[in-house]
Amino acid sequence: MENILLKDDVAGLEAYFACGGYKPLKKALGLTPAEVIDEVKKSNLRGRGGAGFPAGLKWSFIPKDAQGPRYLVCNADEGEPGTFKDRELMRKNPHALIEGMAIAGYAIGAAHGYIYIRGEFAEEAELLEHAVAAARAKGFIGRNILGSGFDFELFIHRGAGAYICGEETALLESLEGYKGQPRLKPPFPAIKGLFGSPTVMNNVETLAAVPAIIDKGGDWYASIGTGKSAGTKLFCVSGPVNKPGVYELPLGTPLRDLLEKNCGGLKPGKKLKAVIPGGSSTPVLTAGEALAVKLDYESLAAAGSMLGSGAVIVIDESQCMVGLLRVLARFYHHESCGQCTPCREGCGWIEKILNRFEEGRAEMKDIDMLSSVADGMMGRTICPLADAMAMPVLSFVKKFRAEFEAHARGETCARRAGPKA
Amino acid sequence: MAFKLSEEFKAKADKICARYPRRDAALIPLLLELQKETGYVAEEGMDALAAFLGLPYSRVKAVVTFYTMFNREPSGKYHLQVCRNISCHMAGAEGLLARLSSKLGIAEGETTKDGLFTLSAVECLGACGSAPVMQVNEKYFENLTGEKLDALLDDLRHNRVMPR
Numbered sequence: 001m002e003n004i005l006l007k008d009d010v011a012g013l014e015a016y017f018a019c020g021g022y023k024p025l026k027k028a029l030g031l032t033p034a035e036v037i038d039e040v041k042k043s044n045l046r047g048r049g050g051a052g053f054p055a056g057l058k059w060s061f062i063p064k065d066a067q068g069p070r071y072l073v074c075n076a077d078e079g080e081p082g083t084f085k086d087r088e089l090m091r092k093n094p095h096a097l098i099e100g101m102a103i104a105g106y107a108i109g110a111a112h113g114y115i116y117i118r119g120e121f122a123e124e125a126e127l128l129e130h131a132v133a134a135a136r137a138k139g140f141i142g143r144n145i146l147g148s149g150f151d152f153e154l155f156i157h158r159g160a161g162a163y164i165c166g167e168e169t170a171l172l173e174s175l176e177g178y179k180g181q182p183r184l185k186p187p188f189p190a191i192k193g194l195f196g197s198p199t200v201m202n203n204v205e206t207l208a209a210v211p212a213i214i215d216k217g218g219d220w221y222a223s224i225g226t227g228k229s230a231g232t233k234l235f236c237v238s239g240p241v242n243k244p245g246v247y248e249l250p251l252g253t254p255l256r257d258l259l260e261k262n263c264g265g266l267k268p269g270k271k272l273k274a275v276i277p278g279g280s281s282t283p284v285l286t287a288g289e290a291l292a293v294k295l296d297y298e299s300l301a302a303a304g305s306m307l308g309s310g311a312v313i314v315i316d317e318s319q320c321m322v323g324l325l326r327v328l329a330r331f332y333h334h335e336s337c338g339q340c341t342p343c344r345e346g347c348g349w350i351e352k353i354l355n356r357f358e359e360g361r362a363e364m365k366d367i368d369m370l371s372s373v374a375d376g377m378m379g380r381t382i383c384p385l386a387d388a389m390a391m392p393v394l395s396f397v398k399k400f401r402a403e404f405e406a407h408a409r410g411e412t413c414a415r416r417a418g419p420k421a
Numbered sequence: 422m423a424f425k426l427s428e429e430f431k432a433k434a435d436k437i438c439a440r441y442p443r444r445d446a447a448l449i450p451l452l453l454e455l456q457k458e459t460g461y462v463a464e465e466g467m468d469a470l471a472a473f474l475g476l477p478y479s480r481v482k483a484v485v486t487f488y489t490m491f492n493r494e495p496s497g498k499y500h501l502q503v504c505r506n507i508s509c510h511m512a513g514a515e516g517l518l519a520r521l522s523s524k525l526g527i528a529e530g531e532t533t534k535d536g537l538f539t540l541s542a543v544e545c546l547g548a549c550g551s552a553p554v555m556q557v558n559e560k561y562f563e564n565l566t567g568e569k570l571d572a573l574l575d576d577l578r579h580n581r582v583m584p585r
Binding site: 069078079080081082083084086087118119120121122123155157158159160161162163174175176177178179180195236237238239240244245246276280311313315319323324327328331334335337 | 440441442446448449450453480483484487488489490491505506508510511544546547548551552556559560
């Protein structure tokens with residue numbers, strides 16, 4: 001099928017306009033906000049950042065009688081290891097995001113929107129600045145958009161390097177100029193979000209799908225995919241495949257097809273060992289599990305993992321699972337905001353235990369200690385960062401226990417590291 | 422040492438502050454601007470920015486120390502930031518780091534004596550499909566190999582590439 005999001009040669013405003021761009025905005029402004037929300041509800045569009053929450057439902061949580069300002073925030077703090085889809089989407093189709101935000105802003109009654117983009121994406125932030133300026137010059141952003149009386153200002157806000165800011169409420173703290181430490185919920189952002197006002201936050205990919213939904217209808221979008229998992233999804237594949245990259249596919253596509261048809265299979269001489277299907281925090285699948293699973297919210301949940309951000313990390317037989325888990329542990333330990341004890345301490349302990357494995361100082365009982373520490377972290381913190389560490393630990397240990405045991409026996413890992421650069 | 426925000430900076434800062442209902446929301450973007458001017462965020466810069474936004478110094482310092490992109494010490498002209506997370510790790514990031522370390526004669530976190538290069542290992546840069554990846558100042562260099570890295574160092578030394 002034709003791509004909805006990832007298109008070539010539509011980055012410029014004129015080119016975007018030539019293929020029907022900003023017509024959906026005009027159409028949306030002719031509907032009532034409630035009608036726009038209903039269309040998005042009908043589409044079954046779910047959050048593409050990782051959690052998969054229904055987008056239309058999220059929009060409808062803004063209290064109808066709320067006084068004062070409301071805000072729309074785009075989460076472009078793409079930082080989940082393995083994920084690079086939003087970067088590609090913002091580079092290739094920035095106006096789909098901008099138009100989607102104008103439509104969403106209208107639907108929820110927000111006059112201000114912010115795109116919070118990770119600080120490292122300086123080039124993409126600049127590109128978005130130019131795209132917003134171009135849209136503003138044509139009257140798609142700003143006061144009285146297309147003569148409708150609807151005002152919507154849109155600003156780009158760069159972060160400064162903190163994985164935790166991809167978490168909704170940490171992002172709000174950061175956007176207000178504080179450390180990115182997640183807030184306790186409730187109150188949820190729809191009630192009390194940015195600057196204490198009702199706020200909707202959606203991922204780049206979620207918002208960029210909105211213009212097509214308004215243009216062709218929620219029913220059309222819902223007809224793509226598996227029903228419960230509607231529409232297309234961006235999958236970003238990394239690891240030793242012939243053609244790594246971002247692919248837009250209908251939800252429900254077999255993972256095997258993505259790897260073999262889209263990515264051209266594994267590189268010569270490489271044999272599949274495991275796949276992390278939805279970003280580094282989602283439970284790992286063995287090669288057998290991966291090749292049998294379909295890429296949608298329900299199928300991946302049934303396989304014991306998650307669709308997450310759609311970051312498919314391919315791992316081949318030459319990789320040491322203990323070593324890879326240690327890389328992830330170092331990351332989560334580094335990125336824990338330090339607010340909750342189970343996460344701050346737990347991530348550190350897990351990293352230390354894994355260092356013992358890597359340095360040949362681990363004992364057999366350390367394997368169960370890893371799982372025990374992870375169990376003590378799951379669901380016990382303000383935000384899901386602790387879970388994001390615990391899930392790979394529990395799944396790596398469960399599915400690749402033999403490798404941990406070999407390390408504990410002091411067997412050197414002959415399969416360490418990738419090709420020497 | 423007296424540190425004063427330039428009039429140019431203040432004019433730009435006022436424009437950035439106007440994007441938010443509260444001026445202090447501009448703290449992070451302003452720190453990035455400040456760092457762009459001087460290459461790092463000095464204590465005096467934090468003081469000046471705190472005064473400019475009407476914030477206690479502690480708030481500015483808390484933010485500067487929380488986020489990884491703020492340098493608190495002068496860094497080299499080129500800040501080499503090698504991603505070492507999972508996809509880059511599998512693609513040989515450790516080898517790249519070791520190669521840079523030996524070529525430049527510095528360890529992670531250090532700056533060459535001539536002030537040209539600072540070497541850092543960083544977490545996921547969000548470009549995993551083109552691993553291994555290194556960010557030099559604000560520019561990404563992707564699909565790196567040992568040879569490409571050597572050529573890049575040479576280009577940087579001779580001002581043939583100018584990352585911002």
